[in-house]
Amino acid sequence: MKKRVILGMSGGVDSSVSALLLKEAGYEVIGLFMKNWDEEDEYGVCTATEDAEDARRVASQLDIPFYTINFEKEYWNRVFTYFLDEYKQGRTPNPDVMCNQEIKFNAFLDYALKLEADYIAMGHYAQVEERDGKYYLLRGRDKNKDQSYFLSRIEQQALSKTIFPIGHLEKREVREMAEKNNLYTAKKKDSTGICFIGERDFDEFLDRYLLTKEGDIMDVEGNKLGKHTGLIHYTLGQRRGIGIGGIGTGEPWFVAGKNLKKNILYVAQGENHPALYSTSLIGESPSWILGEAPNMPLKCTAKFRYRQSDIPVMVDVLEDGNLHIKYDEPVKAVTPGQVAVLYKDEICLGGSIIKSIEPLEKKYEYLNDQKIITKFFISP
Incomplete structure (x- = not known):
């Protein structure tokens, strides 16, 4: 019986190739888009909607089920209020670290386990290694893209259930795989900045x-x-x-x-x-x-x-x-x-x-x- 993996699909090339690799490895893959923020940019476009559609197109290409889950309330309560509170104290927070701790490897994990997932997966450039029953977080092979910094507050339970399909790859290799398999997101530009701010004036x-x-x-x-x-x-x-x-x-x-x-x-x-x-x-x-x-x-x-x-x-x-x-x-x-x-x-x-x-x-x-x-x- 195939192991079930719930993959966080962001609509970018990294999670798209992650879906490809998981399917090729023989897992039952389900794509899940996390909607954490709902707001239009200065042009009246909600980038979350565009990203979700890109993820859906890739899931369709790979013939895997795809769903969207709304974590806006959790994100506001656990990440955005923290972000504002830190600024109120004159500090400069890192909401990406808190998003991983509270949303991707907490709320998302809880939801995936309710769907009877054996594992969750994310398109991060990091690696997990099990040694004598303990789960270690290792840097990604691509030192320029390594994202272990943002994962530093993840706990053992989450790591024990996590797969990072592209952690052993260079970014160049990820792009090449996407292009070779004609994935819709193969040439999509990497997202920058904090998700709820995007390209707008900070x-x-x-x-x-x-x-x-x-x-x-x-x-x-x-x-x-x-x-x-x-x-x-x-x-x-x-x-x-x-x-x-x-x-x-x-x-x-x-x-x-x-x-x-x-x-x-x-x-x-x-x-x-x-x-x-x-x-x-x-x-x-x-x-x-x-x-x-x-x-x-x-x-x-x-x-x-x-x-x-x-x-x-x-x-x-x-x-x-x-x-x-x-x-x-x-x-x-x-x-x-x-x-x-x-x-x-x-x-x-x-x-x-x-x-x-x-x-x-x-x-x-x-x-x-x-x-x-x-x-x-x-x-x-």
């Missing part, structure tokens, strides 16, 4: 849901340089869009910190300014792929944002359960709200949400005072 989108207030831009020495349009529009290390070019030495300015209480945006001039660097971080809400923390202190590598090169670190657990992650060398623009993901060679160990950073120089500790939250609102 700042404009935030302004619809969060109240912004103009405030002062100051350099890290306390000199007033201009006005910002609202702290939610800026992230640590940001260079473009600050609006103070031509001041000072002529070198570019970078966001160095935010003070929510005083509504001040701090900037530093020069890409190697010490105010942009930190030596360690505190990570909250740690999550471990194997379900328990490895032996501490732990020497490993980390990524503090997607596609960042591995950074050698030393990790320890604090009395409150948070992680202290100390870097071997100072690192630029480590951003609260992002995810610190830990690796041991090819194995993704897990990660934690970056709560705070320790600046390279003590005198810059004041730059990120996020203790008082200004008044924001959420539009229903």
Whole structure:
């Protein structure tokens, strides 16, 4: 009897080739499109509708059943409100990580099991390996496309039921397979950005849901340089869009910190300014792929944002359960709200949400005072 696999089909080439490979491997494949967001873009087009139709065409080509499931409520409650709450605290969240944790490998998995699925599958560039009854998350073979960073908060139950059909392939090979088999999505451009924002202006989108207030831009020495349009529009290390070019030495300015209480945006001039660097971080809400923390202190590598090169670190657990992650060398623009993901060679160990950073120089500790939250609102 064939094993049943419920595949998350996004309407892109990766999940399309995943469907092809699963069918060729002899599984009973059912395609399922997750509708997480319902909104038209600036041209009056709902991209979710287009993507669902593309997925349906591929399912028809491969002669597999296809359905759409609505997770809009779950997405709003578990991912989008988290996204807004993080911005209200002056942080820069990663909703893709939370979407994987709460929707794709939680709500989707629960639904698939009700359909008596043996496994779920996703078109991620990552791999699962079982060793002595434990399930390990490994990087995808294509290092440029590896998506293990976004999967760092997945738990054992989900991994034990998950197949990543293209995890062992390069993106080039995936495209070639799609073209060879004349799949409808073979030449479709990869999606970019956050699903509920898409190609639209990011700042404009935030302004619809969060109240912004103009405030002062100051350099890290306390000199007033201009006005910002609202702290939610800026992230640590940001260079473009600050609006103070031509001041000072002529070198570019970078966001160095935010003070929510005083509504001040701090900037530093020069890409190697010490105010942009930190030596360690505190990570909250740690999550471990194997379900328990490895032996501490732990020497490993980390990524503090997607596609960042591995950074050698030393990790320890604090009395409150948070992680202290100390870097071997100072690192630029480590951003609260992002995810610190830990690796041991090819194995993704897990990660934690970056709560705070320790600046390279003590005198810059004041730059990120996020203790008082200004008044924001959420539009229903």
